[in-house]
Amino acid sequence: MRDVDLVLEAGKVAWIGATGKPPAADSLLDAAGRCVIPGFVDSHTHLVFAGDRVEEFTARMAGEPYAAGGIFATVAATRSASDKALLQMATKLVREAEANGTTTLETKSGYGLSVTDESRCLEVAGSVAEEVTYLGAHVVAPEYRGKEDDYVALVTGPMLDACAPQAKWCDVFCEEGAFGPEATREILQAARARGLGLRVHANQLSFGEGVRLAVEMGAASADHCTHLDEADLEALAGSATVATLLPGAEFSTRSPYPDARRLLEAGATLALATDCNPGTSSTTSMPFVIALAVREMHMTPDEALYAATAGGARALRRDDLGALGPGNRGDLVVLDAPAPAHLAYRPGVDIVATVVRAGRIISPSPSARS
Ligand code: NIG
Numbered sequence: 001m002r003d004v005d006l007v008l009e010a011g012k013v014a015w016i017g018a019t020g021k022p023p024a025a026d027s028l029l030d031a032a033g034r035c036v037i038p039g040f041v042d043s044h045t046h047l048v049f050a051g052d053r054v055e056e057f058t059a060r061m062a063g064e065p066y067a068a069g070g071i072f073a074t075v076a077a078t079r080s081a082s083d084k085a086l087l088q089m090a091t092k093l094v095r096e097a098e099a100n101g102t103t104t105l106e107t108k109s110g111y112g113l114s115v116t117d118e119s120r121c122l123e124v125a126g127s128v129a130e131e132v133t134y135l136g137a138h139v140v141a142p143e144y145r146g147k148e149d150d151y152v153a154l155v156t157g158p159m160l161d162a163c164a165p166q167a168k169w170c171d172v173f174c175e176e177g178a179f180g181p182e183a184t185r186e187i188l189q190a191a192r193a194r195g196l197g198l199r200v201h202a203n204q205l206s207f208g209e210g211v212r213l214a215v216e217m218g219a220a221s222a223d224h225c226t227h228l229d230e231a232d233l234e235a236l237a238g239s240a241t242v243a244t245l246l247p248g249a250e251f252s253t254r255s256p257y258p259d260a261r262r263l264l265e266a267g268a269t270l271a272l273a274t275d276c277n278p279g280t281s282s283t284t285s286m287p288f289v290i291a292l293a294v295r296e297m298h299m300t301p302d303e304a305l306y307a308a309t310a311g312g313a314r315a316l317r318r319d320d321l322g323a324l325g326p327g328n329r330g331d332l333v334v335l336d337a338p339a340p341a342h343l344a345y346r347p348g349v350d351i352v353a354t355v356v357r358a359g360r361i362i363s364p365s366p367s368a369r370s
Pocket residue numbers: 068070071074173201204249275277278279280281
């Protein structure tokens with residue numbers, strides 16, 4: 001832990017160092033001995049949806065297994081919700097995330113599954129988050145049941161035409177019950193040809209080819225990484241594909257957690273993200289995810305903090321985020337605690353005191369401050 005002064009100018013970190021006497025500035029935020037960390041980079045969320053699936057969660061807690069099919073309930077609710085209702089819901093979740101210290105969000109479509117609905121979900125996504133992902137390949141749309149090839153043709157054809165201009169990334173849920181390796185490859189190739197960056201929901205519910213495909217295709221991130229064999233670890237190690245772990249999903253589906261230590265020992269780069277979605281991880285809290293990573297996945301508090309900030313930035317291929325170096329965006333969190341380990345040590349307690357993005361306080365909101 002160091003005592004430092006940090007100068008933000010025009011939304012960026014202009015200077016950081018140990019002086020003891022603060023350099024001149026227009027306004028001063030005195031952290032008063034509390035700990036300052038980079039803002040959290042939540043590189044994997046699904047914030048555009050309607051309704052909830054609390055009954056599915058309750059049934060699961062009573063012993064029902066999770067299956068990808070639950071997604072259809074949210075697709076039906078999302079399709080029948082207005083744009084305004086979707087925006088309101090997503091905005092509420094973004095405010096929650098910000099109050100918990102998140103300063104950068106990625107979010108996806110994936111609960112529309114028609115050209116019109118995916119496109120309007122991306123419109124909402126783009127107005128609430130800075131990193132936007134097209135996930136038309138979340139599951140095969142219900143009206144295409146038994147006609148997966150036709151749905152893949154839609155996702156790589158007219159839906160991609162409509163959605164590519166609205167997104168920076170394309171994601172595929174590569175899993176039994178969603179998309180197999182051939183379809184995943186075809187969709188990723190089509191998206192890459194349109195200039196989209198790639199991400200993959202990989203090896204969440206079972207072993208499979210998702211992670212290796214993600215690495216082979218140069219995806220920025222392979223997300224979940226819950227079931228990995230040696231070949232997956234070898235592929236990830238030293239690659240440019242970040243392994244993004246989403247322990248909120250294992251928590252809420254009562255599943256075994258990914259083996260973070262094995263990944264770290266193999267030399268993979270890790271990110272931690274919330275996966276906030278109505279089915280498997282109904283949380284926007286990065287502190288909660290850090291607590292899970294430390295308690296359940298045996299990451300050290302420092303490893304977890306790095307994965308939740310710099311790791312997330314790498315998963316989004318952003319070199320201006322996730323650390324408080326000069327030139328980076330001025331995104332930081334003041335914790336009401338002397339050290340970041342308190343994020344895991346005090347689970348469920350709100351120790352996020354002040355959140356700054358691009359040099360401006362975003363939480364508490366101005367009305368809550370006055
Ligand atoms: O990341 N795995 C796919 N998508 C989500 C779950 C979606 C849902 O159940 O609604 C996830 O866990």
